[in-house]
Structure formats: structure tokens, C-alpha cells
Amino acid sequence: MTDIGAPLDIKVPVVWVLGGPGSGKGTQCAKIVEKYGYVHISSGDLLRDEVAKATPLGQQLSAIMTKGELVPLETVLQLLKNAIKEKADSAKGFLIDGYPRTVEQGEKFTSLVCSVKAIVFFDLSDDLMAARLLERGKSSGRADDNEETIRKRLQTFRNESMPVVEKYASMVVTIPATDPVDVVFGKVVAFMDKL
Incomplete structure (x- = not known):
């Protein structure tokens, strides 16, 4: 295991944003960034950016991802840590x-x-998430927005990510994601204003 050093001492709120595929995480994150000036960090984007830069690490990541294998956890953590450290002095939150x-x-x-201050969990039924992803697939060009892959992604989310919500229940704010975007964001604002 690579030693990534001691944890950072971050003075602003760090919030995990969880929810199944199609639950609206990305949309709501963009609205939070706009209103509160938080820094939005997506582990997937960090990995894709590193690959695009074609650094030695990016080339290793590309080979791993091309084979459909998972990137080592320590590598993802190091990228997250670097991204947080880079913006720690100017961010209002993450x-x-x-x-x-x-x-x-x-x-x-x-x-x-x-450390993490809170977890925002966007809750949406599998059927609604699947419907949203199929709709997105009509225009997104994303290879993973098809029915079979969507069902697998939803199952993986239920099996692996729901235990995170359960383990950290005392820090979780559950926001129903069935309403229109602005109604959901109203609930987000009610929570964010208390942070």
C-alpha cells in the first residue's frame, strides 16, 4: 500500500454526496456550487482528467480502466486528497x-x-432512476445508459453503497429526489444553510 500520509486538517465542511445513478447528484452539486461556492470533486472526473493529461499515472490508470478493472483504492484516495489540498485555502466547502x-x-x-461533516443522500426508487437514465441515454451517448447495464448499476449501488448510508446514519440527511430539480434543491438549501 502506498503511504498517502496523515489526514488533512480541513477547516470548511466536507460533504459526501450519495445517491444511485440518475438520482440527480450531479445536477444538485452544480446548484450547490453556484449558491454556496463549494468545490465539487468527483472521483470519476479526477481519474478521467489524470488519464487525459497522459501523465505516467494517467497511463497506468488508462491501462487499468481499459481492462475494466478497478483503480486501486489508495490511488483514488491520493487523487481526492490532492484535489482537496489544492483548494483548501480558497474553498468554502467540498x-x-x-x-x-x-x-x-x-x-x-x-x-x-x-474528516467529513455530513452526508447528503438523494433517495430515489430504482424504477425512477432507471427511467431517468434511459431518457438520458437517448442524448448522452454514454455506453452505460442502456437497460441491462442500468439494472446492474442499480443492483451494485443497493448492495455496496446503501451500507455506507446505514453505517453513517447519524450524519446522513436523506433528501427525496422524486420532485422537480428546484423543489429538491429547496430541501438541499434548508440543510446547507445549517452547515
Whole structure:
């Protein structure tokens, strides 16, 4: 295991944003960034950016991702830590989007990266998430927006990510994501204003 050092001492709120695929995490994160000036960090974006830069690490990541294998957890944690450290002096807060996906990832984040103030969980039924993803698939061009893959992604989310919500229940704010975007955001604002 790579030693990524002691956890950071971050003075602003760090919030995990969780929810199944199609629950509206990305949309709500964009609105939070706009209103509150938080820094939005997506582990997937960090990995894709590193690959696009074609650094030695990016080339390693590309080979791993091309084979459909999972990137080592320590690598993802190091990228998250670097991204937080880079903006620590100017950020009003951090939104960690779609991470952690498992309890182990959550435990390693809090022990190696930094502590977490709260978790926002966008709750939506599997049927509604599937419908949204199929609709998005008509225009997104994303290869994973098809019915078979969507069902697998939803099952993986239920099996691996719901235990995170259960483990950290005392920190979780559950926001029903069935309403229109602005109604959901109203509930987000009610919570964010208290942070």
C-alpha cells in the first residue's frame, strides 16, 4: 500500500454526496456550487482528467480502466486528497460526489484524507432512476445508459453503497429526489444553510 500520509486538517465542511445513478447528484452539486461556492470533486472526473493529461499515472490508470478493472483504492484516495489540498485555502466547502461507494472506502477516506461533516443522500426508487437514465441515454451517448447495464448499476449501488448510508446514519440527511430539480434543491438549501 502506498503511504498517502496523515489526514488533512480541513477547516470548511466536507460533504459526501450519495445517491444511485440518475438520482440527480450531479445536477444538485452544480446548484450547490453556484449558491454556496463549494468545490465539487468527483472521483470519476479526477481519474478521467489524470488519464487525459497522459501523465505516467494517467497511463497506468488508462491501462487499468481499459481492462475494466478497478483503480486501486489508495490511488483514488491520493487523487481526492490532492484535489482537496489544492483548494483548501480558497474553498468554502467540498462536495465529494459519488464517493464513497463502499463502507471500506468511507473508512479509508476519513482515516487518510480528512474528516467529513455530513452526508447528503438523494433517495430515489430504482424504477425512477432507471427511467431517468434511459431518457438520458437517448442524448448522452454514454455506453452505460442502456437497460441491462442500468439494472446492474442499480443492483451494485443497493448492495455496496446503501451500507455506507446505514453505517453513517447519524450524519446522513436523506433528501427525496422524486420532485422537480428546484423543489429538491429547496430541501438541499434548508440543510446547507445549517452547515
